[in-house]
Amino acid sequence: MIRADRVIAFRSDRTVYQYGNRCVKVYTRSHSDVDVLREAMNLAAAGEAGVPAPRFIEIARQEERLSLVMEYVPGETLAMRMASGRYTPDSCLRILTQAQLLIQAADASCFSGQREELRKKIGRSGLEDTVKRELTERMDGMEEGDALCHGDLSPENLILSGRGSPVAADWKQAFRGSREADAAAAWLSLDMAQGREAAMAYLEIYCRASGADRETVMRWVPVMAASRLAGSFRREKEMLLELLGASRKDGEQ
Numbered sequence: 001m002i003r004a005d006r007v008i009a010f011r012s013d014r015t016v017y018q019y020g021n022r023c024v025k026v027y028t029r030s031h032s033d034v035d036v037l038r039e040a041m042n043l044a045a046a047g048e049a050g051v052p053a054p055r056f057i058e059i060a061r062q063e064e065r066l067s068l069v070m071e072y073v074p075g076e077t078l079a080m081r082m083a084s085g086r087y088t089p090d091s092c093l094r095i096l097t098q099a100q101l102l103i104q105a106a107d108a109s110c111f112s113g114q115r116e117e118l119r120k121k122i123g124r125s126g127l128e129d130t131v132k133r134e135l136t137e138r139m140d141g142m143e144e145g146d147a148l149c150h151g152d153l154s155p156e157n158l159i160l161s162g163r164g165s166p167v168a169a170d171w172k173q174a175f176r177g178s179r180e181a182d183a184a185a186a187w188l189s190l191d192m193a194q195g196r197e198a199a200m201a202y203l204e205i206y207c208r209a210s211g212a213d214r215e216t217v218m219r220w221v222p223v224m225a226a227s228r229l230a231g232s233f234r235r236e237k238e239m240l241l242e243l244l245g246a247s248r249k250d251g252e253q
């Protein structure tokens with residue numbers, strides 16, 4: 001067996017390796033074949049839509065584990081750049097926003113519609129039925145949209161390859177739908193990883209650059225938080241639940 005050059009990311013249910021110019025994401029059996037194929041499908045669709053994404057190579061099965069094989073994109077992530085302190089947070093958030101607007105403007109016809117995707121994920125969230133219903137109704141009351149949404153465009157998932165536009169990795173949450181929902185997903189990732197100040201700064205920058213409405217983005221936040229509960233790790237789950245509680249109380253005022 002060829003040895004991996006290094007482990008890029010390790011999670012309890014998947015590991016990302018670099019093998020020369022290839023990047024391989026190996027899933028444990030807790031992932032269904034459909035989940036892995038959907039992520040691969042999204043990655044291939046992003047390539048066909050012409051957005052900067054690692055090139056899809058193949059799906060392989062070894063000892064019952066599925067692997068997604070794609071091109072390895074060299075470079076630091078936007079998260080690394082933010083942590084280096086060499087650049088202002090706003091300049092980094094502008095890079096994130098520009099990359100997101102480029103993706104959102106691309107053809108999304110090969111992606112699943114957001115309502116179908118989010119409804120399934122909220123269904124698996126483990127939240128009480130009344131809360132699920134409330135969030136699903138909120139989603140149904142919002143404009144559906146037909147933008148190409150990465151669904152988790154966080155600084156960790158954006159690679160500054162130094163050859164043109166930043167490259168977006170991790171397409172498992174992608175969908176065709178509302179750009180405000182996509183902005184809410186990015187807001188959530190920033191809030192959890194970098195804190196509220198960074199999330200609010202992003203919201204300002206994104207809304208100014210896109211013309212999107214701040215309140216609409218924030219109305220999507222609880223829906224997107226619920227959609228991420230299934231499959232999230234303990235710490236993330238705690239943060240999402242706390243945020244959902246706070247958002248519901250805010251909404252009641």
Ligand SMILES: Nc1ncnc2c1ncn2[C@@H]1O[C@H](COP(=O)(O)OP(=O)(O)OP(=O)(O)O)[C@@H](O)[C@H]1O
Binds near residue numbers: 009054077
């Ligand atoms: N093709 C690639 N080339 C280079 N680096 C990559 C590539 N794909 C992913 N990475 C890096 O590996 C990290 C983990 O990959 P990815 O986000 O796809 O895995 P994940 O475990 O599903 O992520 P998450 O924990 O964010 O859900 C990414 O944040 C990115 O920095």
Ligand SMILES: [Mg+2]
Binds near residue numbers: 156157170
């Ligand atoms: Mg990721």
